[in-house]
Amino acid sequence: MQPTPAQLAALDAADPLAHARGRFRLPEGLVYLDGNSLGPLPAALPDALAATVAGEWGDGLIRSWNDAGWIDLPVQLGAAIAPIVGAEPDSVVACDSVSLNLFKLASAALGLRPGRRTILMEADDFPTDAYVMQGLARLAGVTLKRVPRADLLAALNDDVALLLLTHAHYVTGHVHDMAAMNAAAHAVGALTLWDLSHSAGALVVRLDADGADFAVGCGYKYLNGGPGAPAFAYLARRHWDAALPALTGWMGHAAPFDFAGDYAPAAGARRLLTGTPPILAMRALEAGVATFAGIDLAQAEAKSRALVHLFADGAAGLPGVTVDAPPAGRHAAHVIIRHPQARRVMAALIARGVVGDMRPPDAMRFGFPALTTRYADVGLALAALQAVLASGEWQDERFAPRGMVS
Numbered sequence: 001m002q003p004t005p006a007q008l009a010a011l012d013a014a015d016p017l018a019h020a021r022g023r024f025r026l027p028e029g030l031v032y033l034d035g036n037s038l039g040p041l042p043a044a045l046p047d048a049l050a051a052t053v054a055g056e057w058g059d060g061l062i063r064s065w066n067d068a069g070w071i072d073l074p075v076q077l078g079a080a081i082a083p084i085v086g087a088e089p090d091s092v093v094a095c096d097s098v099s100l101n102l103f104k105l106a107s108a109a110l111g112l113r114p115g116r117r118t119i120l121m122e123a124d125d126f127p128t129d130a131y132v133m134q135g136l137a138r139l140a141g142v143t144l145k146r147v148p149r150a151d152l153l154a155a156l157n158d159d160v161a162l163l164l165l166t167h168a169h170y171v172t173g174h175v176h177d178m179a180a181m182n183a184a185a186h187a188v189g190a191l192t193l194w195d196l197s198h199s200a201g202a203l204v205v206r207l208d209a210d211g212a213d214f215a216v217g218c219g220y221k222y223l224n225g226g227p228g229a230p231a232f233a234y235l236a237r238r239h240w241d242a243a244l245p246a247l248t249g250w251m252g253h254a255a256p257f258d259f260a261g262d263y264a265p266a267a268g269a270r271r272l273l274t275g276t277p278p279i280l281a282m283r284a285l286e287a288g289v290a291t292f293a294g295i296d297l298a299q300a301e302a303k304s305r306a307l308v309h310l311f312a313d314g315a316a317g318l319p320g321v322t323v324d325a326p327p328a329g330r331h332a333a334h335v336i337i338r339h340p341q342a343r344r345v346m347a348a349l350i351a352r353g354v355v356g357d358m359r360p361p362d363a364m365r366f367g368f369p370a371l372t373t374r375y376a377d378v379g380l381a382l383a384a385l386q387a388v389l390a391s392g393e394w395q396d397e398r399f400a401p402r403g404m405v406s
């Protein structure tokens with residue numbers, strides 16, 4: 001059933017998070033439902049970046065590594081991200097990409113579980129997670145075992161060094177019970193590594209309380225840090241001393257400017273740093289993370305949940321598409337609508353000013369980040385989808401697939 005504009009307006013008027021949209025610069029008239037792929041531009045970011053470029057770089061030059069605190073930005077940003085993922089400040093650093101951080105932490109896990117020969121992960125998780133583990137498995141001479149979600153628990157045994165899971169699945173939106181999976185892994189002596197790319201900033205995450213060992217997450221999606229923003233990495237306090245990634249660099253050294261001949265790890269999560277931090281990107285991520293000031297993530301999760309359900313229910317009645325019903329219980333802040341020509345239909349929707357993305361072969365993905373999405377957007381997106389499907393305009397030549405990014 002389609003919600004009426006009046007119903008949606010009433011929901012927007014009562015939304016305790018409605019004010020957060022003012023923290024962003026969004027193009028007039030656009031319905032942006034792809035913050036799960038690239039968060040929108042924080043309103044404060046251009047000035048913050050301009051000040052860094054002109055003042056810290058232009059005037060301060062090399063002095064800014066100390067005077068502007070550049071050298072500590074990865075740990076300071078980590079501390080700012082920490083409450084968003086339920087971690088203590090010194091357990092998180094901002095650095096590198098999700099892919100690189102997966103490698104670092106998984107290799108550290110293998111080091112902590114010598115003699116165990118298996119990395120276990122869910123089949124059909126985001127490809128980079130598998131690609132990185134395949135490379136690491138080759139290097140370390142261990143086996144990567146990929147099993148369907150339903151078989152994960154049965155596959156846990158005393159040969160498993162590491163269980164790698166995506167907290168919220170990038171297509172299905174399934175959310176793992178983090179505490180339960182950590183407990184199951186720990187019961188057989190395995191460690192856990194969580195990919196929070198689709199939950200950090202979207203859902204309540206409780207890394208410390210739920211007993212996670214390691215985690216990685218994305219800076220450019222829900223954290224609004226800009227295209228290719230640095231990712232983050234989490235190291236539970238109990239591993240601060242012993243965890244040693246196979247990829248170690250001078251920024252993770254205890255005293256980088258001693259220029260010592262041999263690597264000695266920095267304390268805590270700082271040891272996960274590798275090379276010189278990209279300061280402009282770090283400042284942009286800082287502005288992105290700042291958009292979460294005062295935001296109650298339980299409220300954010302509840303709002304995204306309501307938006308997803310309104311949209312899914314409304315789309316379920318449209319001809320020619322099938323809606324993946326949002327998983328029962330907790331789920332991600334996005335939903336999938338299937339159409340055999342998903343890429344063309346999405347292109348036609350984008351031309352009408354409703355932006356989502358698609359994942360092969362047939363999934364159109366619509367994200368509903370709580371900070372920026374209005375209830376009214378649900379109505380506008382449903383109306384546009386209905387019009388695209390009814391007109392068949394997606395068959396037009398101008399919507400033929402082009403460009404690598406979908």
Ligand SMILES: Cc1ncc(COP(=O)(O)O)c(C=O)c1O
Nearest residue numbers: 097098099126128170195197231
């Ligand atoms: C679940 C998940 N993990 C990892 C990535 C990619 O991370 P990165 O490009 O920072 O390596 C993505 C990107 O969409 C993702 O959805």
